Amino acid sequence: MSSLFGTMWMAVGAMLTEQAALDVTANNVANLNTPGFSRRRPVLVPGDVLTAGPVDFQSGVKLGKVESLRDPILELRIQEEYQQQGQLDAFVSAMSQLQVMFTSSDGDIGTRISNLFTSLGQLSTDPTNLALRQSVLTSAGNLANAFRTTAQNLLSQRSNLDLSVGQSVQQINQLTGQIADLNNQITSLENVGNDASSFIDQRNVAIGKLSTLIDVAVVKTENSITLTTANGTPLVAGNKSFDLDTQLDPSGVQHIFSLGTDVTGDLVSGSLAGQLQVRDQKIPGLLANLDALASALATSLNAANAKGFDLNGKAGGDIFLAPPASGVGAAAGMTVSMTDSSLLAASSDGSPGSNGNVANLTAVHDQKIVSGQTPTDYYAGIVFNVGNDVMNSTAESDASQLILQQLQDQRGSVSGVSLDEEASNMIAYQRAYEAAARMVSTVNDILDTTINLGRY
Numbered sequence: 214m215s216s217l218f219g220t221m222w223m224a225v226g227a228m229l230t231e232q233a234a235l236d237v238t239a240n241n242v243a244n245l246n247t248p249g250f251s252r253r254r255p256v257l258v259p260g261d262v263l264t265a266g267p268v269d270f271q272s273g274v275k276l277g278k279v280e281s282l283r284d285p286i287l288e289l290r291i292q293e294e295y296q297q298q299g300q301l302d303a304f305v306s307a308m309s310q311l312q313v314m315f316t317s318s319d320g321d322i323g324t325r326i327s328n329l330f331t332s333l334g335q336l337s338t339d340p341t342n343l344a345l346r347q348s349v350l351t352s353a354g355n356l357a358n359a360f361r362t363t364a365q366n367l368l369s370q371r372s373n374l375d376l377s378v379g380q381s382v383q384q385i386n387q388l389t390g391q392i393a394d395l396n397n398q399i400t401s402l403e404n405v406g407n408d409a410s411s412f413i414d415q416r417n418v419a420i421g422k423l424s425t426l427i428d429v430a431v432v433k434t435e436n437s438i439t440l441t442t443a444n445g446t447p448l449v450a451g452n453k454s455f456d457l458d459t460q461l462d463p464s465g466v467q468h469i470f471s472l473g474t475d476v477t478g479d480l481v482s483g484s485l486a487g488q489l490q491v492r493d494q495k496i497p498g499l500l501a502n503l504d505a506l507a508s509a510l511a512t513s514l515n516a517a518n519a520k521g522f523d524l525n526g527k528a529g530g531d532i533f534l535a536p537p538a539s540g541v542g543a544a545a546g547m548t549v550s551m552t553d554s555s556l557l558a559a560s561s562d563g564s565p566g567s568n569g570n571v572a573n574l575t576a577v578h579d580q581k582i583v584s585g586q587t588p589t590d591y592y593a594g595i596v597f598n599v600g601n602d603v604m605n606s607t608a609e610s611d612a613s614q615l616i617l618q619q620l621q622d623q624r625g626s627v628s629g630v631s632l633d634e635e636a637s638n639m640i641a642y643q644r645a646y647e648a649a650a651r652m653v654s655t656v657n658d659i660l661d662t663t664i665n666l667g668r669y
Contacts, residue, residue, distance in 0.1 A: 217663075221656045223260075223273035226647035230257060233276045234642040240629045249418035251281040251628040253410065262513060264478070266333060268577045280639050283412040283628045288417055291624060292424040292546045294617045296390045296482035299425035301610035303487030307374060308495065314366050322328070322363060322503075323592045325356040326510070330578040336559060337571040341524065346554035353532055354516075356549040360507045364545035367496050367503075368595040381485045382457045388423040389440065390452040392416055395451035396437045403436045423448075427483040442480040446471045466492065502595050503544035508536040509583035511547060517577055521558030521570025529558025 234255040244250040256279070260272030317320065329352040336345045395416040420440070423429055429448070432439040447455045457476075459467040460499040468477045469485075477493075480486040496598025501595040511533035520528040534550040537541035551557070583591045 214215075217656050217660055221653060221660075223648045224652035224656065226260065226273045226275065227301050228646055228653065230274050231278050231642045231646035231649060235639065235646070237279055238350055238635050238639050238642065245630045245632065247414075249414045249421070251283040251410065251414050251417075252630045253279050253281055255279055279408055279410070281413065282630075283413075283417075284624070285433075287620065287624055287627065290430060291617070292420055292431065292619045294613060294620055295421055295424035295427050297612065298613045298617055299484040300455065300482045300487040300490075301606055301613055303484035304496060305603065305606045305610055307370070307488065307491040308599065308606065310409055311367070311499065312603050313493070314363050315599050319354075320359060322356070322359045322506075323589065323596065325359040326578075326588055328352045328594065329356050330575055333571055333575045336557070337568045339577070340559035340568040340571065341565050343554055346557050346559075349548060349557060350532075350549060350551060350554050353551075354549045356510075357533065357549050360544040360547040361586070362504060365499060367500055368545070371466070371492050371496045374488050376494075377488050378467050378469070378485065378492065379459055381488065382459050383465075385423065385426050385448075385485070386456045388419050388426070389448045389456070391425070391441065392438075393420050393448050393452050393454040396449065400452070406503050409597040425484055427485050428481050439514070442476070443481050444476070444480065444614070446476045448475075475606070478567065492600075499595065499599070500544065501541075503589075504540045504542065504587060505583050506544070506591055506595075507547045508543035510577070510588055511543065513577045513582045513621050514574060515581065517570070517573040518558045520561075520573050522560040522563040522567075523558050524555040524560075524565050526560075526563040526565075526571070530556060586602050 221409070236255045237255045240253045244252075256277040257274055258277035260275050262272070264495070318324065320663070329349070331343070332348045332352040334339065336342070336349055339345055395412050399409040399412045399416065402412070416438075420429065421439070422432065427448075428443040430443055430445075431440045432441070437451050438449070439451070441447050455471065457591075458470045460470055462468050468475050470476065477489060480489060512535075514535055515531040515535065520530050521529045523529055530551065532544070532549060532551045534548040536546070559569075559571050561568035561573075578589070579587055581587055586594065
């Protein structure tokens with residue numbers, strides 16, 4: 214190796230190595246904007262030490278490997294935050310749509326309750342006035358319609374969320390199948406000593422997308438990964454994926470099954486969990502609250518009307534259709550059963566001009582008829598809780614977004630491509646290549662001179 218040919222061989226090896234390093238740099242620059250790309254770094258190592266008699270010679274430089282710069286712990290932390298962000302975003306989106314149903318407007322339940330009691334107050338001034346009586350029935354009808362509309366909108370929103378749940382499950386199955394295929398490709402390459410960095414980056418991107426949909430726990434094996442939910446439901450094991458399935462329950466909504474087991478209640482994060490939280494907890498809770506309020510109002514106003522007498526001197530009948538004994542469905546089925554305004558029992562003694570029983574009707578406004586609260590206070594509590602859920606979850610979502618951005622910035626500092634750094638590396642590799650090329654040229658000139666010595 215101490216010969217000119219050895220020097221030539223060493224210089225050519227250096228040129229090939231620096232060329233490979235330049236290729237790595239070019240690949241980094243080309244993937245500057247590729248999502249999830251982890252920059253590569255050529256690891257140059259001294260060549261093998263060769264012995265010629267009593268002297269040891271270095272054989273130059275060689276490319277030891279090309280390594281991808283990534284922080285596995287940071288990747289896991291980003292995936293965890295994706296799960297949190299996905300759950301919060303889905304929850305805020307769904308709850309914001311519900312909030313619209315309870316915002317103060319001319320048609321909301323709270324306004325309709327106030328209008329009904331206002332019309333009763335007006336009736337007390339002239340209990341025989343048919344126009345004022347009709348105004349009471351109209352207000353009662355508007356109130357019943359507001360309850361029915363709100364209940365129907367809640368049910369429609371629940372159906373929409375149910376469709377979203379089915380779509381999310383399909384997306385999850387597509388991603389787990391993709392991750393299983395990538396696992397297979399990565400294993401095949403690494404088993405024969407080849408670089409699988411590109412496929413690992415693709416797998417990390419796919420896991421990130423999956424994390425926004427469902428809670429994911431990543432278990433690293435020798436040269437593959439296993440994915441489960443936080444509660445152990447299998448999603449991917451090596452090159453095999455486990456599809457989730459959906460089945461309708463008796464109430465008509467889709468439950469999620471894995472290998473025959475219902476895992477709907479086990480999902481804790483990701484957008485799927487946010488959708489399920491609103492579909493299975495918030496909306497049923499709101500419907501139950503509306504049912505309780507509608508049932509209490511209808512029952513109390515019917516009872517108050519029964520205490521008095523109508524224009525014909527007869528005992529008052531029901532204003533509203535009697536709600537179910539259980540109260541379930543009272544909001545969706547609230548209906549004014551009284552069609553003749555003369556049947557309103559304004560009189561307390563049977564005389565047409567009496568307004569004594571109107572006081573019993575208007576008193577319902579201030580009676581604690583539902584959960585120890587007045588109707589308006591109870592409804593205000595419903596509105597407050599919806600708004601509070603939206604406000605708190607929005608604040609949490611904003612905080613989560615900031616954390617996620619910080620984590621992504623940290624990832625960028627480790628794995629992201631810096632054009633300045635790549636330009637600096639390119640210059641260094643280029644100069645090393647040029648120096649090696651000059652060495653080849655110099656040795657070639659020396660050899661040429663040596664070979665042609667005999668001609669002179």
